[in-house]
Amino acid sequence: MSNKQIRNIAIIAHVDHGKTTMVDQLLRQSGTFAEHEKVVDTVMDNNAIERERGITILAKNCAVSWKGTHINIVDTPGHADFGGEVERALSMVDGVVLLIDAQEGPMPQTRFVTKKALALGLRPILVVNKVDKPGARPQYVVDAAFDLFDKLGATDEQLDFPVVYASGINGWSSMEEGGQGEQWGPDMSALFDTILAHVPPHEGEADAPLQLQISAIDFSTFVGRIGVGRVNAGTVKPGMEVLVMEGPDGASHKGRINQVLTFQGLERVQVTQAGPGDIVLINGIADISIGVTVTDPLQPAPLPMLKVDEPTLTMN
């Protein structure tokens, strides 16, 4: 059994606070790409087809590698209009990175997602981004984030958040506030290391019965419906016979997994198995839907169904 080191994070940011640029930079600097390889386009905006289909969650998921650890980056819509989708995305992660523009400070759009993340018990890492801007006021941003978390009911542990100062566009990050240019970290190591240190690895037994909750659906004309979710326990393999359960009290039916894929950089790569904590894509189950648990027919371990609620207009 491979013992893959995994971290699962979501990056939360108000529009324009630099999420796309930051993910590009993480992809460029991560072990996923050889040095001579370059990410050609702006990664996360390059998904017109996905956007047309309205499947926003999948389009932007990717994975990077740092010091041998596989870091899945799950995209979250920044806006309250995507209420249920935010929760489904956050159900796959064990930590969140909150990016805030060093000049602007927290904005309303970050509030909604941050509130959901805090309510789910996730511990944020604050990234004060764009510290290169002349009008940057990093200390104000840290204080404002603290006040926001406090107002949103954060626990003491959540209030004791690590802070990374960064300029995504210039590709540097630092644990220290202040200074410009060469005084800053030369690269994104500070952010990568903080993710490894502060996002807990997912706990789950590789030899337990399979328990995989589907948090998103994608579609391909070649393989049909594709379920995406985090392996909570057990190991998922191509060809496996499984039980698809709509929660502990809901309907269930048998199915057979065809392929199993994981995220590597921007690619989806077929694997022979994936264990606890990894975020996988599975195909072969024709009618797979959001919220179900894919589990072992002999030892079913259904999780409660994920909520698929209607768009909400609540902005608090």
Ligand code: GDP
């Ligand atoms: P998103 O909407 O959160 O994905 O933000 P983008 O990554 O698209 O960035 C929004 C704008 O901010 C773009 O014009 C970027 O060039 C700019 N930007 C991103 N990161 C930085 C940064 O670290 N410093 C500065 N000064 N500008 C940045």
